[in-house]
Amino acid sequence: MPTTPQRPDPRTRPNPGRRSERSRAAILRATRELVSEVGYPRLSIEAIAARAGVGKQTIYRWWRSKGAVVFDAFLALSEGADGVVLPDTGDIEADLKEVLRATVAEFADPVFEAPIRALNMEVAGDPELAAQYRERLAAPVDEAKKERLRSAQRAGQIRADADLDLALELLYAPLYQRWLLRSAPLTPEYADALVEHVLRALRP
Amino acid sequence: MPTTPQRPDPRTRPNPGRRSERSRAAILRATRELVSEVGYPRLSIEAIAARAGVGKQTIYRWWRSKGAVVFDAFLALSEGADGVVLPDTGDIEADLKEVLRATVAEFADPVFEAPIRALNMEVAGDPELAAQYRERLAAPVDEAKKERLRSAQRAGQIRADADLDLALELLYAPLYQRWLLRSAPLTPEYADALVEHVLRALRP
Numbered sequence: 182m183p184t185t186p187q188r189p190d191p192r193t194r195p196n197p198g199r200r201s202e203r204s205r206a207a208i209l210r211a212t213r214e215l216v217s218e219v220g221y222p223r224l225s226i227e228a229i230a231a232r233a234g235v236g237k238q239t240i241y242r243w244w245r246s247k248g249a250v251v252f253d254a255f256l257a258l259s260e261g262a263d264g265v266v267l268p269d270t271g272d273i274e275a276d277l278k279e280v281l282r283a284t285v286a287e288f289a290d291p292v293f294e295a296p297i298r299a300l301n302m303e304v305a306g307d308p309e310l311a312a313q314y315r316e317r318l319a320a321p322v323d324e325a326k327k328e329r330l331r332s333a334q335r336a337g338q339i340r341a342d343a344d345l346d347l348a349l350e351l352l353y354a355p356l357y358q359r360w361l362l363r364s365a366p367l368t369p370e371y372a373d374a375l376v377e378h379v380l381r382a383l384r385p
Numbered sequence: 386m387p388t389t390p391q392r393p394d395p396r397t398r399p400n401p402g403r404r405s406e407r408s409r410a411a412i413l414r415a416t417r418e419l420v421s422e423v424g425y426p427r428l429s430i431e432a433i434a435a436r437a438g439v440g441k442q443t444i445y446r447w448w449r450s451k452g453a454v455v456f457d458a459f460l461a462l463s464e465g466a467d468g469v470v471l472p473d474t475g476d477i478e479a480d481l482k483e484v485l486r487a488t489v490a491e492f493a494d495p496v497f498e499a500p501i502r503a504l505n506m507e508v509a510g511d512p513e514l515a516a517q518y519r520e521r522l523a524a525p526v527d528e529a530k531k532e533r534l535r536s537a538q539r540a541g542q543i544r545a546d547a548d549l550d551l552a553l554e555l556l557y558a559p560l561y562q563r564w565l566l567r568s569a570p571l572t573p574e575y576a577d578a579l580v581e582h583v584l585r586a587l588r589p
Binding site: 220221222298301302304305306308311312314315319344346347350351353354355357358359361362363364365374375378379381382383 | 424425426502505506508509510512515516518519523548550551554555557558559561562563565566567568569578579582583585586587
């Protein structure tokens with residue numbers, strides 16, 4: 182499943198690679214704008230093509246489905262996020278509260294939350310996309326979070342034998358579920374309570 | 386938003402109410418079967434109508450969208466689940482492990498998991514459906530779960546001042562997220578580890 186454009190040979194045509202890159206960037210930008218404006222269910226390849234100023238066939242040549250375009254549109258947002266590092270002041274409780282409060286704030290921002298909601302709906306219905314999501318988006322961020330928890334283990338603030346994958350799920354899944362199902366308000370106070378409860382489960 | 390059929394006056398027509406009920410049951414059964422067979426994205430009102438032996442207009446008269454039919458199809462599955470009561474042997478850890486292991490087993494059963502996955506995708510994209518989901522499906526079940534936690538509070542196994550809504554999220558959201566995003570295997574051992582961690586956070 183190719184999700185990036187196949188570049189024509191640069192020796193045979195003048196700058197086709199650069200034109201491809203411009204089209205690709207325009208398509209991804211149009212996708213993000215439209216998913217925020219009309220929501221994922223009403224997003225169409227036609228509308229993306231019109232907004233990006235390309236033909237529909239250009240999109241179908243590079244992506245197999247609407248979900249694949251949305252996936253790359255979202256991935257492009259987090260490009261440059263390589264080497265994510267969580268704050269480490271030496272106080273795991275304060276640092277996790279800061280990080281979870283920031284996550285709560287992101288979920289309150291429609292520009293961020295609309296495409297990630299669309300992506301999550303797509304991932305839930307498509308096992309292949311779910312595998313890509315884990316590998317390309319979730320795993321690098323989870324690794325950064327676990328690195329912070331390991332530092333807390335070395336400092337004696339978290340049990341040495343704690344299951345860090347489970348720890349991450351306890352920290353983030355309640356917040357994720359509240360957001361996705363809109364089951365209750367997401368507030369900074371909620372972020373704090375979550376951190377306090379989870380640390381109680383993880384302390385030596 | 387009416388999601389149940391409006392019954393014609395039984396005094397003016399012979400048995401139309403009974404015919405309506407039969408059609409409604411056939412539509413909901415066809416919806417459950419089809420969502421398991423073809424998945425939610427490819428489920429169509431046309432296919433439901435054909436399988437149920439009714440006209441498309443019959444479905445559109447009673448439900449506003451595919452999501453609304455799926456919602457009622459799922460709700461019909463849990464009818465008779467009124468007055469859900471969790472096991473109470475006096476041992477909160479053993480009882481929660483039993484309940485979470487049962488949830489893991491349900492999520493491994495395609496007949497159960499396909500419609501609830503479809504429902505969750507629909508709920509994630511539709512705030513109005515999310516409100517109905519909370520009120521008609523989630524709230525009664527959550528109340529039964531909280532009743533079991535209250536019993537554990539009375540027995541001194543959970544702190545008297547514990548936030549029971551947060552406690553339920555800590556117990557169920559990690560399992561929900563693993564299932565929805567297929568991020569890691571759901572096993573009985575995972576259910577046990579989850580219960581042990583969450584109780585550590587809740588104990589007096």
